Amino acid sequence: MNDPTVRTNSFTIGKLARASGLSIETIRYYERIELLPYARRNASGYRYYDEDDLHRLHFISLAKRHGFSLNEIRELLELRVDPQRTCEDVRRHARQKVEEINVKIGELERMRRALQQLMDSCAAKDGGGECPILEAFERG
Template sequence: MKIGQVSKQTGIAVETIRYYEKIGLLPEPARESSGYRHYSEDHLRRLLFIRRCRSLDMTQDEIRELLDLAGQPGRNCQEVDDLLARHLSHVRTRLRELQHLEQQLERLRNTCSNEGTVEQCGILGGLTEAPDPIGHNDHKNHIPGSHGH
């Protein structure tokens, strides 16, 4: 099948499929004599696996590790469980950070009286103060998928 068909069946953009090939998450498909890529059912299954992992906010390295483990069916499943445990720990940390962020935004929003001018705005004034150090995160995980192991 051609890349457009694979894109429709997986819901993954053509550019993203090519990107996954470029970074090695998806093996390059065979080429037809016309030069078009020919994707197999294995490509389709792998792309669906990758899409599901991305929907769980897994990094490319985590997906690569899972694909590697999936390619070695005789290995101990504990390695898969360990990877998922690390990812779950990271997600829980991010949830705590997001809850703290929500509290900060609520406190900031509560400084607004809705009466007065922009010059008197408590929100804008609050944004010039030093950030709240509680929950400070050096990992900058506000970007989905930006975490490591």
């Protein structure tokens, strides 16, 4: 169907799913819970997407991987244009998110140190004894 509301560089939900690595059902689910905007449709109701939607999905997957809930991700995504909010407001929120991320990075570095100590102590003893990650973690 050659619908005038559909731009030439737009694609269907199946292609978006393949490109993003998420399932069609998940994408529809995200629309339902308003994590994605209601998609443009052609005359028979097919959803059409563009590059922006793909970027949005990539961002969502990434944030999800880092333990942000879908609600938190919604907040992150809402750090965008909104005539009701001043730039100062957006900046304050963003600064807070940066702080959260800094904490996360610090914690991951700590976990990494623990793992590395674990590997080192394994290497040192080589072949037996204890290699408890928790001990390493406590020392780190």
